[in-house]
Amino acid sequence: MTSTVDHEAIATAAGRDLEEASAQDVLRWAAETFGKRFCVTSSMEDAVVAHLASSVFPGVDVVFLDTGYHFAETIGTRDAVAAVMPVNVITLTPLQTVAEQDAQYGPHLHDRDPDLCCSLRKVEPLNRGLGGYDAWATGLRRDESPTRANTPVVSWDPKRRKVKIAPIARWTQEDVDAYVAANGVLLNPLLWEGYTSVGCSPLSCTRKPVEGEEARAGRWAGSGKTECGIHL
Numbered sequence: 001m002t003s004t005v006d007h008e009a010i011a012t013a014a015g016r017d018l019e020e021a022s023a024q025d026v027l028r029w030a031a032e033t034f035g036k037r038f039c040v041t042s043s044m045e046d047a048v049v050a051h052l053a054s055s056v057f058p059g060v061d062v063v064f065l066d067t068g069y070h071f072a073e074t075i076g077t078r079d080a081v082a083a084v085m086p087v088n089v090i091t092l093t094p095l096q097t098v099a100e101q102d103a104q105y106g107p108h109l110h111d112r113d114p115d116l117c118c119s120l121r122k123v124e125p126l127n128r129g130l131g132g133y134d135a136w137a138t139g140l141r142r143d144e145s146p147t148r149a150n151t152p153v154v155s156w157d158p159k160r161r162k163v164k165i166a167p168i169a170r171w172t173q174e175d176v177d178a179y180v181a182a183n184g185v186l187l188n189p190l191l192w193e194g195y196t197s198v199g200c201s202p203l204s205c206t207r208k209p210v211e212g213e214e215a216r217a218g219r220w221a222g223s224g225k226t227e228c229g230i231h232l
């Protein structure tokens, strides 16, 4: 097995070499380079990256963070993905249930301290869950928000010491829509109800955007928070 130092060098070289590669070629490279030590993470807003990965690496692990605050539609999307796609869905859960967190920190922590809530319910479980992998893929896209505008296709994740892959970083929403239509990719039904970014269900965490807002404007709207911490 290569060392983490080698992985950093691999990430740097791939980030340079794969910038213009297709999403399938990026994922094929990841599967060939890391095998079962590569996974896809999915919020279950859609199954686009899971679909792309499964087309070049059937049986790929798809990691989902069950925060305990998801919409029923998101859990349903996860279950549908597990049922019909050639992937291995792995559900990660926080160390505490919502009830246990409420008992320690008080109810509605998401309204009072969303950074702490996300740290407990997203960041810690993901960091723990990625322990068995050398590389992980996400669905980050440059056109989603200004904070994601410089997302590399392949990079070194220094906090987790993993190779981080964003195979559709260069895709636009139109590219996503075309791929979904051409391949019958599963979508979270909330996307048909006007949501353009689906996170946890408390209104302080996810609301529908209003006319003219960017796709992620409904996430932690009005709080100044734009990311859960996984991608910072």
Ligand code: SF4
Pocket: 067, 069, 109, 110, 113, 114, 115, 117, 118, 119, 121, 122, 199, 200, 201, 202, 205, 228
């Ligand atoms: S998105 Fe909201 S409910 Fe979900 S973990 Fe973050 S603060 Fe908590």
